[in-house]
Amino acid sequence: MLNKQVTLKDLARKLRLSVSTVSRALRNVQDINPETKKQVLALAEELNYEPNFIAKSLVNKKTKVIGVVLPVIASSYFASAIGGMMEVADSLGYHIMFSQSDETIEKEEACIKRLISIRVDGILISVSKDTINPDLFLKVQQKGIPIVFFDRALDSVSATKVTVNQHQGAYLAVEHLIKKGYKKIAHLAGPSRLSIATERLNGYLDALKDNNIPINPHYIVHCEDFEHDALEKVQLLFGLENKPDAIFAVNDSSAIISIQYLQSLGYHIPDDVAVVGYNNDPISTIVNPALTTIMQPSYEVGKVATQLLIDEIENEEKPFAEQVLNSELIIRMSS
Amino acid sequence: MLNKQVTLKDLARKLRLSVSTVSRALRNVQDINPETKKQVLALAEELNYEPNFIAKSLVNKKTKVIGVVLPVIASSYFASAIGGMMEVADSLGYHIMFSQSDETIEKEEACIKRLISIRVDGILISVSKDTINPDLFLKVQQKGIPIVFFDRALDSVSATKVTVNQHQGAYLAVEHLIKKGYKKIAHLAGPSRLSIATERLNGYLDALKDNNIPINPHYIVHCEDFEHDALEKVQLLFGLENKPDAIFAVNDSSAIISIQYLQSLGYHIPDDVAVVGYNNDPISTIVNPALTTIMQPSYEVGKVATQLLIDEIENEEKPFAEQVLNSELIIRMSS
DNA sequence: CTGTTAGCGCGTTCAC
DNA sequence: GTGAACGCGCTAACAG
Numbered sequence: 001m002l003n004k005q006v007t008l009k010d011l012a013r014k015l016r017l018s019v020s021t022v023s024r025a026l027r028n029v030q031d032i033n034p035e036t037k038k039q040v041l042a043l044a045e046e047l048n049y050e051p052n053f054i055a056k057s058l059v060n061k062k063t064k065v066i067g068v069v070l071p072v073i074a075s076s077y078f079a080s081a082i083g084g085m086m087e088v089a090d091s092l093g094y095h096i097m098f099s100q101s102d103e104t105i106e107k108e109e110a111c112i113k114r115l116i117s118i119r120v121d122g123i124l125i126s127v128s129k130d131t132i133n134p135d136l137f138l139k140v141q142q143k144g145i146p147i148v149f150f151d152r153a154l155d156s157v158s159a160t161k162v163t164v165n166q167h168q169g170a171y172l173a174v175e176h177l178i179k180k181g182y183k184k185i186a187h188l189a190g191p192s193r194l195s196i197a198t199e200r201l202n203g204y205l206d207a208l209k210d211n212n213i214p215i216n217p218h219y220i221v222h223c224e225d226f227e228h229d230a231l232e233k234v235q236l237l238f239g240l241e242n243k244p245d246a247i248f249a250v251n252d253s254s255a256i257i258s259i260q261y262l263q264s265l266g267y268h269i270p271d272d273v274a275v276v277g278y279n280n281d282p283i284s285t286i287v288n289p290a291l292t293t294i295m296q297p298s299y300e301v302g303k304v305a306t307q308l309l310i311d312e313i314e315n316e317e318k319p320f321a322e323q324v325l326n327s328e329l330i331i332r333m334s335s
Numbered sequence: 336m337l338n339k340q341v342t343l344k345d346l347a348r349k350l351r352l353s354v355s356t357v358s359r360a361l362r363n364v365q366d367i368n369p370e371t372k373k374q375v376l377a378l379a380e381e382l383n384y385e386p387n388f389i390a391k392s393l394v395n396k397k398t399k400v401i402g403v404v405l406p407v408i409a410s411s412y413f414a415s416a417i418g419g420m421m422e423v424a425d426s427l428g429y430h431i432m433f434s435q436s437d438e439t440i441e442k443e444e445a446c447i448k449r450l451i452s453i454r455v456d457g458i459l460i461s462v463s464k465d466t467i468n469p470d471l472f473l474k475v476q477q478k479g480i481p482i483v484f485f486d487r488a489l490d491s492v493s494a495t496k497v498t499v500n501q502h503q504g505a506y507l508a509v510e511h512l513i514k515k516g517y518k519k520i521a522h523l524a525g526p527s528r529l530s531i532a533t534e535r536l537n538g539y540l541d542a543l544k545d546n547n548i549p550i551n552p553h554y555i556v557h558c559e560d561f562e563h564d565a566l567e568k569v570q571l572l573f574g575l576e577n578k579p580d581a582i583f584a585v586n587d588s589s590a591i592i593s594i595q596y597l598q599s600l601g602y603h604i605p606d607d608v609a610v611v612g613y614n615n616d617p618i619s620t621i622v623n624p625a626l627t628t629i630m631q632p633s634y635e636v637g638k639v640a641t642q643l644l645i646d647e648i649e650n651e652e653k654p655f656a657e658q659v660l661n662s663e664l665i666i667r668m669s670s
Numbered sequence: 671c672t673g674t675t676a677g678c679g680c681g682t683t684c685a686c
Numbered sequence: 687g688t689g690a691a692c693g694c695g696c697t698a699a700c701a702g
Contacts, residue, residue, distance in 0.1 A: 004477060030671085033672085048474055050448060052695050054392050054454050057389050057696095073414060083409050097431070098433060117385050286562065286591055287595065344680095354689090355682085356688055358679095365687085390694090393693095394680055395681075
C-alpha cells in the first residue's frame with residue numbers, strides 16, 4: 001500500500017494536460033486559463049495532492065530547512081531557545097532539523113556532516129564545551145552554507161554570533177541588592193572552569209566596585225558542581241563570624257537550596273537575608289518566597305539567531321553581525 | 336560563493352571516469368577496480384564530497400527522516416521524550432524533524448501537511464488537546480505514511496500508540512503512603528476536565544479501596560488551574576476539623592507548594608504530614624525535604640514510539656501495537 | 671495560454 | 687570493470 005503519493009504526472013494524465021501546465025496552475029505563475037486552473041485545483045484537492053518538497057529542493061537547490069546543533073535539547077534554556085527558532089522559521093517558511101552533540105566533539109562533527117548531506121540551507125550551532133578546532137566550521141562556510149553561532153560561540157571563526165551577556169545579568173542582580181540596602185553580599189559562584197561562571201563573577205565584582213562596596217573574599221565561594229555542593233558552601237558562608245546579609249547565586253537551584261537552609265535556621269527571607277538567583281527557572285515562582293532572579297533572553301536568542309541566519313541565506317553578501325543580548329531582572333519576594 | 340557543493344559529476348570529470356563508476360566506488364558495491372576505487376575515495380576526501388541526500392531520497396523514495404508533531408517542545412516531559420526519540424532515530428540512521436502544534440488543531444494540521452510535503456517516512460504525534468477529528472490521520476495513513484501516537488492518542492483512529500498509565504502511577508503513590516502507615520490521605524487533584532487528572536484520581540481511589548481505607552470526600556480537592564490555585568486548596572484541607580496526615584498531589588509544583596505551606600505552619604515533613612508529588616521534575620531533588628514522586632517514563636515513551644514507527648516503516652505489514660507504559664515511584668524524604 | 675525539452679544529483683538497469 | 691541511458695518529481699527555458 002506504499003507510495004500512494006499523488007504526483008503532478010498523475011494529475012496531468014487524468015486531466016489530459018502536460019505536467020508543466022499543471023505545475024503552473026498549482027503555483028499560479030504565468031498566465032493560465034482560469035478554467036483549466038480551476039480543474040487542476042479541484043482535482044488536486046480531491047486527490048489530496050501535496051507537492052514533493054524533495055524534488056523541488058533538488059531543482060532550486062534550496063531545501064528551506066535549517067539545521068540546529070546543540071549540546072542537549074532537554075534543558076529549559078535550550079528548549080526555550082528552540083521555541084524562538086521555531087517561531088521565526090515557521091513564519092518564514094523554513095523547517096528546522098535538530099541534532100544533539102551531547103557535548104562531544106565527535107557527535108558534533110557527525111551532526112554537521114549529516115546536515116550537510118541533507119543540504120540544509122544554513123546551520124545554527126551552540127558548540128560543545130570542548131570544541132576548539134574551527135576547521136570544520138570553515139569547511140562548512142567554504143561550501144557556501146551560512147552558519148551562525150548562538151549562546152556559545154567560537155572565537156576562532158568569523159561568523160555571525162548571538163550570545164548572552166553574563167556580566168550584565170550578574171551586575172543587574174547585585175546592583176539590585178545594593179539598591180535595596182544590602183551591603184554584605186555573598187556570591188555562590190559556579191565552577192571556575194566555566195566561562196559563564198567567571199563572567200557572572202566578574203559582573204558581581206564590578207557591581208560592588210562601582211558602588212564602592214569593599215570586596216570580601218570570604219563571601220565568594222565556588223560551587224564546583226553547581227547545586228550539588230551548594231548546600232555545604234552556604235553553610236560555609238553562614239559559619240562565618242561576619243555573616244552576609246544577601247546571596248547572589250549562580251543559578252536558581254542553588255538559590256533555592258540557600259533559601260531553604262536559611263529558613264531552617266530561622267532566618268527570614270528577605271528581611272534577614274535576601275537571595276537572588278539566575279535563570280528564571282519555573283521553580284522560581286513556586287518557592288516561597290518567590291525568587292528574584294535573572295531571566296536570560298533565551299527565546300530571543302533563538303529568534304535573533306534564526307532571523308540573522310535566514311538573512312544570510314537569502315542575501316548572499318551580508319557582513320557578519322555579533323549580537324550580545326542583555327538579561328532582565330525579575331524582582332519577586334526573596335529580595 | 337554559493338553552491339560550492341561537490342557532486343558525483345565533479346569527481347567523475349576530474350577523474351575522467353563515468354558518474355556511475357564513481358557512484359559505485361563510493362558505495363563499494365559491485366566489482367570495482369581497487370585502484371580506481373582508491374583514487375575516487377582519495378579525491379572525494381580531498382574535495383570534501385558529501386553525498387546529496389535529497390537526490391538520493393528522490394530516487395529511492397525514502398527520506399530517512401521522521402516527523403514529530405507535539406503540543407509544545409519546551410516542557411520537561413516532552414523534552415525528555417524527544418531525547419528518547421533522538422537516541423533511537425540516531426542509532427538507526429534516521430533524522431528527526433520537529434514541529435509544534437501549540438495545542439491548536441489548525442497548526443497541527445499545517446504541521447502534518449508540511450511533513451507530508453517533505454515526504455517524511457513516518458510521523459510521530461502527540462495530539463493537541465482539542466483534536467477529535469480523525470480524518471487527517473486517516474488520510475496520512477492512506478498515503479502510506481505510518482503514524483504512531485505517543486503520550487496522547489486518538490481513540491477514533493486505529494494505529495500504533497504508546498502512552499503512559501496514569502492510574503498505575505497514582506496507585507503506586509497512594510499505596511506507598513498507606514504502607515508507610517498513613518491513613519488520612521488527601522488528594523490535590525488536577526482539573527477535572529483533563530483525562531490525566533481523572534485517571535490519577537481513580538488510581539488514588541482504587542488504592543484506598545483495595546486497602547480498605549474509607550474514602551473521605553473532603554480529602555479530595557480539585558486544583559482547576561494546577562499549581563495556580565494549589566495553595567488555597569491546601570489551606571482548605573488543613574482548615575478541616577479532621578486534618579489529613581498525607582497529601583498526594585497531582586504534580587510536583589503543587590506538592591512543593593504544600594510542603595512550604597505546611598512548614599510555615601510548623602508541621603514537620605514527613606513526620607506530621609507526608610507529601611508525594613508527580614512528574615519527578617528537577618525541582619523535586621532541590622527542595623527540602625526532597626520530594627517523593629512518580630517518574631513517568633517519558634524518555635522511554637520516546638524510544639518505544641520511535642522504535643515502533645521505524646519498524647512499521649521498514650516492515651510494511653505490521654499489526655498495530657498499543658503499549659501502555661508504567662511509571663515508577665521515586666522515594667525521597669518527604670514521605 | 672500550453673506543450674516540449676532539459677536538467678537538478680543520484681541509483682539502477684543494461685550493454686559493452 | 688566500466689559507461690550510457692533512463693527515471694525519481696519538479697521547475698525553467700523555449701517554442702508554438
